[in-house]
Amino acid sequence: MPESHRPDIRKLDLFSEMSDENFQSLMHASYLQTFPPQIELITEGDASDFLHVVVDGSVELFARWNNRETSVAIVRPISTFILAATLRNAPNLMSARTLEKSRVVLIPSEDVRRIFDADNNFARAIVSELASGYRASIKKTKDLKLRTSLERLANYLLRQQIREGGGPEFELQTEKKRLASYLNMTPENLSRAFKSLKPYGVEVNGSKITISNQPDLVKFARPSPLIDDKTV
Amino acid sequence: MPESHRPDIRKLDLFSEMSDENFQSLMHASYLQTFPPQIELITEGDASDFLHVVVDGSVELFARWNNRETSVAIVRPISTFILAATLRNAPNLMSARTLEKSRVVLIPSEDVRRIFDADNNFARAIVSELASGYRASIKKTKDLKLRTSLERLANYLLRQQIREGGGPEFELQTEKKRLASYLNMTPENLSRAFKSLKPYGVEVNGSKITISNQPDLVKFARPSPLIDDKTV
């Protein structure tokens, strides 16, 4: 893999504490590839041959069953995906597709496992990353089981607002179709849900959201650090 | 902690490969406690002071939000819970209560983290356990998002059938009220869902289930190793 993206990858929590030698060894074995939009990088059920790192663009993780499909996560630079499958040497549970033109680093799973065995700092970082992903997944379950779709949307907007800097105006950064699937609703329903949030001070203009009455929305959404916070 | 349960705990994947010395050190620092039914061992949001191991009885993990409550998992001997919070030294995301009289080993989180740093085999086992739990949680998300409540019930029955030995007759091992919450439905709805499965050969008598037409039920449920299998 070329050198150019290495410093960015090195900065990731997952790789920042490992030895230089092991990091270079990992990078040496990996590939940087550029993909056009809408390419299915991974199909669920496939063996997890590579740990993926998105360095540019965006990748959707989704799942299929019985002719239905649901969006599980959208991965943006710079972060990894499919770590758990890589470590367990087990089939991927989700499919992945590029949403736009994207660059992805592919690190052979075998090398990840080998260096995990050799580098304690890397192992520690992996535990941290896994525990964090695990907890994020449990939060998602709580979000799904404890909230109605309207409440999920309201809390999503508050989270997205924070990610975008915290101001009253921000962009969705995701097609509404995909957002609907992510929130487990239909596009029609999402469209109506936005209208239902109008009385709480949510204005929608294309992909631009304006939250004109933050306290009211918060009062309705009741965000909780045990469901919504990014870290913790 | 007394010696009696140690061999059973030692056999857990999480503890089986670590050094004797470190295992004894962990056990030495921990407590074996017996709790009556319906005791809330942990409240979500609390600091994760202990890694818990259920050695007898059963413990329900559940979550609350906005005056609602949902059952997330039921832990039976011999297994651990609250591992991710322990490792990240972060607040628990779920509450836990005993369902019956139960015995639980409490291992101070601090010791778990200390020995994780010192014992590579333990660290490896922790990664394995975390990755496995993470994947189980993603499967739960897929189950929730891709299936209707009827389909969730049908697949649950097939999984429970396997856990109970695979024969056409088996016990639910869980109150229906709790099962309903676990499957994200109301008790009333669960009761009706059982009736809806009758045409597919499901007979219910109290907590005894008889699957009289396995192929039909499987055809309806369409279980998938990427959602339903215990391991993988």
Add this chain to the structure above:
DNA sequence: ACGAAGGTTTGACATTTATCAATCACTGCA
């Protein structure tokens, strides 16, 4: 054995969410 308490089931009904069909709006390209 009895009765209280709580789980389960049933029926009637309300709410939420999905589906289908049509229209509108936007984007990209010929």
Add this chain to the structure above:
DNA sequence: TGCAGTGATTGATAAATGTCAAACCTTCGT
């Protein structure tokens, strides 16, 4: 510039799921 393709919205309707109330059934302790 115009048009095809796709996403977004709207209205009408259907299906899934939740709520409420009552009856029934177990369990368990007195």
